[in-house]
Amino acid sequence: MEETIVAPATPAGRGGVSIVRLSGKSAARVGGRLCGELPEAWSFKPCSVCDRTGSFIDSGLVVFFAAPRSYTGEDVVEIHCHGNPLIVDSVISAAISLGARVAEPGEFTKRAFLNEKIDIAQAESVADLIAAQTSSAVVAASASLSGEFSGVINETIDRLIEIRVLVEACLDFSDEDSVAVFDEESGTVKFALKKEIEDLEKILKGSLLGSKMRDGVRVVILGPPNCGKSTLLNYLAKEDVAIVSDDPGTTRDLLRVTMDLGGLPVEFVDTAGLHEDTSVGVELEGMRRALASLDTADVVVLMSCVGEKFDVPLPASCNSIRVFNKVDILSKEGGDESSLFISALTGEGVDVFIKSVFSSLGVGVGVEVPLLARRRHLDFLEKSLGFLWSSLEALESGSDLVIVAEELREAQKSLGSITRPVSSDELLGSIFSRFCIGK
Numbered sequence: 001m002e003e004t005i006v007a008p009a010t011p012a013g014r015g016g017v018s019i020v021r022l023s024g025k026s027a028a029r030v031g032g033r034l035c036g037e038l039p040e041a042w043s044f045k046p047c048s049v050c051d052r053t054g055s056f057i058d059s060g061l062v063v064f065f066a067a068p069r070s071y072t073g074e075d076v077v078e079i080h081c082h083g084n085p086l087i088v089d090s091v092i093s094a095a096i097s098l099g100a101r102v103a104e105p106g107e108f109t110k111r112a113f114l115n116e117k118i119d120i121a122q123a124e125s126v127a128d129l130i131a132a133q134t135s136s137a138v139v140a141a142s143a144s145l146s147g148e149f150s151g152v153i154n155e156t157i158d159r160l161i162e163i164r165v166l167v168e169a170c171l172d173f174s175d176e177d178s179v180a181v182f183d184e185e186s187g188t189v190k191f192a193l194k195k196e197i198e199d200l201e202k203i204l205k206g207s208l209l210g211s212k213m214r215d216g217v218r219v220v221i222l223g224p225p226n227c228g229k230s231t232l233l234n235y236l237a238k239e240d241v242a243i244v245s246d247d248p249g250t251t252r253d254l255l256r257v258t259m260d261l262g263g264l265p266v267e268f269v270d271t272a273g274l275h276e277d278t279s280v281g282v283e284l285e286g287m288r289r290a291l292a293s294l295d296t297a298d299v300v301v302l303m304s305c306v307g308e309k310f311d312v313p314l315p316a317s318c319n320s321i322r323v324f325n326k327v328d329i330l331s332k333e334g335g336d337e338s339s340l341f342i343s344a345l346t347g348e349g350v351d352v353f354i355k356s357v358f359s360s361l362g363v364g365v366g367v368e369v370p371l372l373a374r375r376r377h378l379d380f381l382e383k384s385l386g387f388l389w390s391s392l393e394a395l396e397s398g399s400d401l402v403i404v405a406e407e408l409r410e411a412q413k414s415l416g417s418i419t420r421p422v423s424s425d426e427l428l429g430s431i432f433s434r435f436c437i438g439k
Helices: 027-035 085-097 107-114 120-131 135-145 148-171 175-215 229-237 281-296 350-360 375-396 401-419 425-432
Strands: 005-008 015-023 044-050 056-065 076-083 217-222 255-261 264-270 299-305 319-325
Touching (some): 005 107, 015 085, 015 107, 027 076, 076 085, 107 120, 120 401, 175 375, 229 350, 319 350
Antiparallel strands (some): 255 264
16 A cells, blocks of 8 residues: 555535545655645644646645544545636646546545554445435434444453353364363353354344445336326325326336435335236337346235235245225225225225235334444354354264364354455455445
């Protein structure tokens, strides 16, 4: 990390103020050439920004963050200029002419990780905080950034190390002695392992919810023409996002609306009405797209009018809710105990419908804000849990302690990969490439 990097730290476009950020060994030198003498660390100073020839670019403010007390752990200079893209480009070009280079996506945060200012889970939460779609997701990402998620994982690792020390100590004896020694400690180890499995299952459950909060969930509404799919979408969105008409085939393409429901970003997808008595090409294509949307659905709503038969073969793993609409004009009939009866026009029963959507996802409405998690985190949590179960089974079956020790080592290694994985340029490149430039 010998090079000094530069990038805009504010979004592209016009605004009152834009920030250009420098980081690296030459950040103070380059910043000084651009803005004149820098202020004391953590202080703002008015300045005139000039290029290497001394030509005036803009007037603004400059702030200096001395290493290691900076975001990246290196010397950092931030130049606050007017929010005109031409001015920002001129400042960056001037910095490049003085020896800096344009930062790669996420490179500032990557340097913070490599300089041990944050761990990898905290680094990922920076991107999650920027991309959060609901206020609950913002709270969850902020908690992860502050180290709460990492703290939970690291505390679990510390307890696993204690168990490993006990098992490894027994292996230091001869075969005969290790059995005798471990017989005295086996009860303690089994109890500790069961407790860790129980705790890790709770962490995994919360992380699954945190993953949904980060990525959002998709609810696809399927049904015949004129059953009220678009009316339901409009009611949920509290605005006329879909055209409603008595003419069949009004909705011919997928219409997506994302909304905040109880802290979860939920994308509802309105689809073309499914029926057989048509040869119109555009309607057939709309129905094809409607059925194709099942591949990415977390929940499928099978909707029809009260008393109307409607069924679509669904994948075995697909969560589904059966809904009968128009109870405001039709008497309830048909369905089974799990069926819901609503009026998409008046809102009758829609609150129960929303609760059913959450229930099918394994959560409740207004859930407690969990710690945000990514698919990568879930994979390692599941792997670690599997290794812990294997170590417990090996203990209870009287297997060699070497097997127990190895399973515990792998469990610890998997958890460690969440917060501070063994250095891998490919993994780090994949994680930070999803960041925006300048972060």
